[in-house]
Amino acid sequence: MSQQHNSEFNIPGHVQLNEGENRFPNVVLTNKHGAAEVYLHGAQVTEFRLNAHAEPILWMSPEAVFAEATAIRGGVPICWPWFGPHPTDDTQSMHGFARTSDWTVLETAVDDDRVNVTFALHSDESTLAVWPHEFELRFTVSLSDRLSMRLDVQNKSADPVTMSGALHTYFNVSQIQNATIDLGGPAEYLDKVDDMSRKTGSEPVVFDQEVDRIYFPPGNNAKVRDTGFDRTINVTSEGSRSTVVWNPWIDKSRSLGNFPDDGYKTMLCVEAANAADDVRTLQPGEKHTLGQTISLS
Numbered sequence: 001m002s003q004q005h006n007s008e009f010n011i012p013g014h015v016q017l018n019e020g021e022n023r024f025p026n027v028v029l030t031n032k033h034g035a036a037e038v039y040l041h042g043a044q045v046t047e048f049r050l051n052a053h054a055e056p057i058l059w060m061s062p063e064a065v066f067a068e069a070t071a072i073r074g075g076v077p078i079c080w081p082w083f084g085p086h087p088t089d090d091t092q093s094m095h096g097f098a099r100t101s102d103w104t105v106l107e108t109a110v111d112d113d114r115v116n117v118t119f120a121l122h123s124d125e126s127t128l129a130v131w132p133h134e135f136e137l138r139f140t141v142s143l144s145d146r147l148s149m150r151l152d153v154q155n156k157s158a159d160p161v162t163m164s165g166a167l168h169t170y171f172n173v174s175q176i177q178n179a180t181i182d183l184g185g186p187a188e189y190l191d192k193v194d195d196m197s198r199k200t201g202s203e204p205v206v207f208d209q210e211v212d213r214i215y216f217p218p219g220n221n222a223k224v225r226d227t228g229f230d231r232t233i234n235v236t237s238e239g240s241r242s243t244v245v246w247n248p249w250i251d252k253s254r255s256l257g258n259f260p261d262d263g264y265k266t267m268l269c270v271e272a273a274n275a276a277d278d279v280r281t282l283q284p285g286e287k288h289t290l291g292q293t294i295s296l297s
């Protein structure tokens, strides 16, 4: 667990480092529009709220565990350097090691009403043991009247490196049957619940069964419409041509760790990704940014 509590990063009224759940350090960003919370464990966003909207925007599992080597269930886990199973070693954890690593705060800043916090993670002997490539990561979270986040990856090794990833965002919905997703038009997808078969989806995405799909949408904007909360959550991605949509539904909810049996009723995931057809290869020294901006209307 990070021991970083440098008050040098605090900005009164805007940035505050704290001890959060199970004494894990987190950073709270605050401005006139709302607030966000990011744990140094995984550089994981765990909360985003806007004063103008009563209901939380992100879903957090009531059974989330804050412990070493454990992914926090909910918010925005950073899946990197692989999305899903390890490409060659199925003994490795799902979705890579970024979300279970201890990041450090690199810098904090306020510019007008935009509050920025940047976290850093670099390769070390523990990461090289499972992924033998040097890297530098930066994760910047920006709170304005929306929440932006960007994962900047640099290949610091002497060889080309292929990686996949996702910003695995859990959204809070009133009831799953009230929620639909508009991906900007019919889109091809890989259906994980049907042997990754390639299909073409109709619009909008509805949830009446387990949904676990990697979409290749026509644009970079997804709209989560929720008639129960009478709101639309807009997710605009950057550096991504694949969007993962997931709801575990009844059976999988029962088998998932740190996830309540009825959790599927009030959550869904829309994930800006580099997955499947959209994995990325970085040349030595090359950088890639995977980002998303979450706003409400």
Ligand code: TA6
Residues within 6 Å of the ligand: 071, 084, 094, 095, 168, 192, 212, 244, 246, 256, 257, 269, 271
């Ligand atoms: O993004 C969807 C998914 O790949 C599902 O297949 C499910 O495994 C989910 O991620 C959660 O994975 P996790 O390792 O966080 O339990």
